[in-house]
Amino acid sequence: MEERIERLREKIDRLDEQLVRLLNERVRLALEIAEVKSRLNAPVYAPHREREVIERVLKLNRGPISPQALEAIFREIISAARALEKPLRIAFLGPPGSFGHEASMKQFGRSVEYLPVQTQPDVFREVEIGRADYGVVAIENSISGSVAETLDMFLHTDLKICAEVMIPIHHHLLAKCRFEEIKRIYSHPQALAQCRGWLDKHMKDVPRIPVSSTSEGASMAAKEEGAAAIASRLAAEVYGLNVVREHIEDQSGNTTRFLVIGKHYAKRSGYDKTSFIFSVRDEPGALMRALERFYKHGLNLTKLESRPYPGRRWEYVFFADVEGHIDDEPMRKAAQELKEVCLLVKFLGSYPRAREV
Numbered sequence: 001m002e003e004r005i006e007r008l009r010e011k012i013d014r015l016d017e018q019l020v021r022l023l024n025e026r027v028r029l030a031l032e033i034a035e036v037k038s039r040l041n042a043p044v045y046a047p048h049r050e051r052e053v054i055e056r057v058l059k060l061n062r063g064p065i066s067p068q069a070l071e072a073i074f075r076e077i078i079s080a081a082r083a084l085e086k087p088l089r090i091a092f093l094g095p096p097g098s099f100g101h102e103a104s105m106k107q108f109g110r111s112v113e114y115l116p117v118q119t120q121p122d123v124f125r126e127v128e129i130g131r132a133d134y135g136v137v138a139i140e141n142s143i144s145g146s147v148a149e150t151l152d153m154f155l156h157t158d159l160k161i162c163a164e165v166m167i168p169i170h171h172h173l174l175a176k177c178r179f180e181e182i183k184r185i186y187s188h189p190q191a192l193a194q195c196r197g198w199l200d201k202h203m204k205d206v207p208r209i210p211v212s213s214t215s216e217g218a219s220m221a222a223k224e225e226g227a228a229a230i231a232s233r234l235a236a237e238v239y240g241l242n243v244v245r246e247h248i249e250d251q252s253g254n255t256t257r258f259l260v261i262g263k264h265y266a267k268r269s270g271y272d273k274t275s276f277i278f279s280v281r282d283e284p285g286a287l288m289r290a291l292e293r294f295y296k297h298g299l300n301l302t303k304l305e306s307r308p309y310p311g312r313r314w315e316y317v318f319f320a321d322v323e324g325h326i327d328d329e330p331m332r333k334a335a336q337e338l339k340e341v342c343l344l345v346k347f348l349g350s351y352p353r354a355r356e357v
Contacts, residue, residue, distance in 0.1 A: 079109025
């Protein structure tokens, strides 16, 4: 049996040699493309191309490796190659180990520099002033709804949406001690609320202490004896904690949608979404006439939400996500006709849709 294991390991070693050679050959080709892009003044980050690569390799996959694992591997390959073109700096809502950090790493991989900031508006500002190349902001959660401060920032910025990321929200009990030794639990109030049923059943008498973020809770649990936190697996990795109990959330399917913001929107990938802000006149049928423009050209709205128009009492703006790309003729015509019936139309970007999680 040991001889068979040794023979199989020798085959794996030979495959690893081929993989290293092929990976370096792939990176060299990517660097040749980078030289051409540099002369064309094209962005290093090309979300449409990354989506094309991911879709292609997933179609080629016959297993046993899972689609999720294969996508993660290729994201890291792309990240490493991109870093040789230009090291990117990505802003996200911190501290490190947050779900914003997780979304950023899922999209950009580990071969970038990450910049944690204190608020969602800070993410916009870091990109606007050039201290970060791109930012990752939460836009909505499948349970708690939209993130108002992110929506409102799009009214005041020239930044564009260039990608979206879906992150399943799983809460884990993290600690350095054993489960029986836990004396207190730190986490964000929302995370504590989303795990209340499990905590009431398994840790009814253990004090729950709310803090500003799940990451802060993990940081405190790492420093205090007998302390635990409810946070992500990434937080466990960042703060050196053990996952004592996993998936303790009361409701499954909790997902947060994040947007990547930058100074350009993405080219067509074939799997695209376009976002707008618009406002209409205060008169009967005004909203219906605006929405008819999308219906007329066969476009599907995936999101429509109203927000108060800052500084204008009882006036509202609408945020819309529409399937398709601004360079597609139906979308281009709908956007032009929308301007004819609206007081304000602002194009926020076209970008590849995130793969379902």
